[in-house]
Amino acid sequence: MSGNSHFDDDDFAKEASAAGGRSFDEFDCPxxxxxNVNVENFxxxxxxxxxxxxxxxxxxISAEGKLKFKSA
Ligand SMILES: [Zn+2]
Structure with missing residues (x-):
C-alpha cells in the first residue's frame, strides 16, 4: 500500500491559465x-x-494536455 495522492506542486500551477492549468517540469527536446528533466515548471x-x-x-499545450513546441 503506497498511496501517493499527495502532490506538492499546487502552488507552482497557480499562474497557469490556459489548457486547464496544466504544467510540466520535463520535456523531450523536439x-x-x-x-530534459527537473526544468523550471512551465x-x-x-x-x-x-x-x-x-x-x-x-x-x-493542447486542450487534451498534449505538449508541443514551436521554435522561439
Ligand atoms: Zn535539444
Whole structure:
C-alpha cells in the first residue's frame, strides 16, 4: 500500500491559465530528442530551453494536455 495522492506542486500551477492549468517540469527536446528533466515548471505559452542543444522553444499545450513546441 503506497498511496501517493499527495502532490506538492499546487502552488507552482497557480499562474497557469490556459489548457486547464496544466504544467510540466520535463520535456523531450523536439530537435535533439534529449529528455530534459527537473526544468523550471512551465505551462502553455512559456519558453523552455533544451539544456543539451541550447535551442529555445515555446511550449504549446493542447486542450487534451498534449505538449508541443514551436521554435522561439
Ligand atoms: Zn535539444
Amino acid at each position: 530537435d535533439c530528442s534529449a529528455n 505551462s502553455d505559452g512559456d519558453e523552455v530551453r533544451c539544456m543539451y542543444c541550447g535551442n529555445e522553444y515555446v511550449a504549446r
